[in-house]
Amino acid sequence: MPRRPIRVTGAPExxxxxxxxxxxxxxxxxxxxxxxxxxxxxxxxxxxxxxxxDATDLPFFTLDPPASTDLDQAMHLSRRGTGYRVRYAxxxxxxxxxxxxxxxxxxxxxxxxxxxxxxxVPLHPVVLDEGAASLLPDRPRPAVLWTLDLDxxxxxxxxxxxxxxxxxxxxxxxxxxxxxxxxxxxxEPVALLREIGQARERLEVERGGISLNVPEQEITERDHTxxxxxxxxxxxxxxxxxxSLLTGMAAADxxxxxxxxxxxxxxxxxxxxxxxxxxxxxxxxxxxxxxVSYAALIRTLDPHRPEHAAFLQECTTxxxxxxxxxxxxxxxxxxxTHAAVAAPYAHCxxxxxxxxxxxxxxxxxxxxxxxPPADWVLAALDTLPRQMAEGSRRAATVERECVDLVxxxxxxxxxGDVFDACVVxxxxxxxxxxxxxxxxxxxxxxxxxxxxxxxxxxxxxxxRADPGPAKVLFVPA
Numbered sequence: 093m094p095r096r097p098i099r100v101t102g103a104p105e106x107x108x109x110x111x112x113x114x115x116x117x118x119x120x121x122x123x124x125x126x127x128x129x130x131x132x133x134x135x136x137x138x139x140x141x142x143x144x145x146d147a148t149d150l151p152f153f154t155l156d157p158p159a160s161t162d163l164d165q166a167m168h169l170s171r172r173g174t175g176y177r178v179r180y181a182x183x184x185x186x187x188x189x190x191x192x193x194x195x196x197x198x199x200x201x202x203x204x205x206x207x208x209x210x211x212x213v214p215l216h217p218v219v220l221d222e223g224a225a226s227l228l229p230d231r232p233r234p235a236v237l238w239t240l241d242l243d244x245x246x247x248x249x250x251x252x253x254x255x256x257x258x259x260x261x262x263x264x265x266x267x268x269x270x271x272x273x274x275x276x277x278x279x280e281p282v283a284l285l286r287e288i289g290q291a292r293e294r295l296e297v298e299r300g301g302i303s304l305n306v307p308e309q310e311i312t313e314r315d316h317t318x319x320x321x322x323x324x325x326x327x328x329x330x331x332x333x334x335x336s337l338l339t340g341m342a343a344a345d346x347x348x349x350x351x352x353x354x355x356x357x358x359x360x361x362x363x364x365x366x367x368x369x370x371x372x373x374x375x376x377x378x379x380x381x382x383x384v385s386y387a388a389l390i391r392t393l394d395p396h397r398p399e400h401a402a403f404l405q406e407c408t409t410x411x412x413x414x415x416x417x418x419x420x421x422x423x424x425x426x427x428x429t430h431a432a433v434a435a436p437y438a439h440c441x442x443x444x445x446x447x448x449x450x451x452x453x454x455x456x457x458x459x460x461x462x463x464p465p466a467d468w469v470l471a472a473l474d475t476l477p478r479q480m481a482e483g484s485r486r487a488a489t490v491e492r493e494c495v496d497l498v499x500x501x502x503x504x505x506x507x508g509d510v511f512d513a514c515v516v517x518x519x520x521x522x523x524x525x526x527x528x529x530x531x532x533x534x535x536x537x538x539x540x541x542x543x544x545x546x547x548x549x550x551x552x553x554x555x556r557a558d559p560g561p562a563k564v565l566f567v568p569a
Contacts, residue, residue: 188225207487221444
């Protein structure tokens with residue numbers, strides 16, 4: 093599910109870049125891998141475990157941002173009678189990571205890749221993440237190959253998953269694919285992305301699921317000031333996400349059918365969280381009638397509009413509470429669904445970036461083959477949710493602190509300015525302390541003042557904004 097993507101450009105010595113470096117140091121984020129981990133990764137990169145099935149004849153393609161080199165997935169799309177066949181190759185990280193080794197232990201400590209606006213801190217050494225394990229074009233790579241047969245409406249009719257050797261033919265990006273599809277120049281494997289993606293989107297609406305098209309924020313330094321721009325997701329972003337969701341849902345069903353697995357679960361959002369989101373909508377002048385559901389509202393929003401983009405970012409707060417639920421020996425969990433997906437769902441398509449996906453792949457491979465899971469997989473299941481929760485908390489801290497830094501950088505030089513705002517949250521423990529959402533720019537910050545009330549519209553004065561340890565602070569004007 094989405095996080096809040098923020099990218100920053102500018103010289104390393106720029107104040108914001110320096111503040112981000114200081115943040116990494118303050119959070120104890122490792123700058124590199126231990127020597128024994130790096131050495132093991134370099135050996136593994138040269139001698140991955142063999143793949144029993146050769147699928148290098150299929151012309152797979154990857155779809156990622158242009159600068160990405162840690163490529164988890166590649167796909168090949170084709171027609172199958174009146175339906176479709178989706179072949180989805182996912183990087184086979186287990187072909188490189190030996191259970192119980194130094195590299196394995198390090199991935200359990202890290203749990204996931206951390207994303208900062210100016211760089212990422214990877215789960216695995218770069219020699220794997222951006223090299224031997226990445227599904228880069230024109231290079232044979234071990235993969236977990238999903239074959240998903242769909243009917244005319246895009247519903248799953250049959251599922252197969254096996255280890256295979258694959259070879260991507262092209263590294264495509266969203267803008268290029270969107271342009272090819274819109275102009276009618278895309279060949280069928282790519283052109284079918286729209287057809288299949290839209291079919292899956294219709295099924296998502298039918299089951300009450302939600303996909304958040306969260307815009308990417310980019311903050312650029314120019315002449316010692318900062319400028320914020322948004323990149324709204326293209327339709328191709330959403331169609332690509334539907335292929336990943338399709339695979340994650342198939343993985344969940346496969347594990348539930350065999351009685352052992354690990355799901356990504358999310359309970360329904362509490363009323364208080366939805367009420368807070370309604371106040372944010374009010375602050376941004378977004379009309380949300382009480383008879384309109386959250387899911388229905390989301391589908392009316394245009395991420396190209398700044399106020400809608402800001403609201404979509406705030407919608408990610410309803411994803412809080414997501415976790416990993418392990419079950420075994422046929423004892424199915426009480427909560428087996430993900431509220432945003434509106435179906436059982438598993439993380440399985442990003443093993444270069446998430447530890448849990450490696451285990452999901454092994455569980456699904458065993459289930460499809462009719463074999464019990466490997467002992468090393470079963471041995472890790474009990475501690476996996478805790479490790480992933482710790483990794484998620486670390487990632488959430490990084491995201492929260494980065495957003496604070498970026499918003500402070502954006503408002504730097506505007507101390508004393510007055511803005512239109514709305515109170516969207518009040519502290520239960522500190523009277524007179526709350527959170528305001530500015531009408532423009534789309535910034536959320538702390539406010540300190542008397543007689544604040546939820547939903548209150550007011551003018552606020554910026555009293556502090558520095559991309560360092562201090563946070564943005566407003567007072568009533």
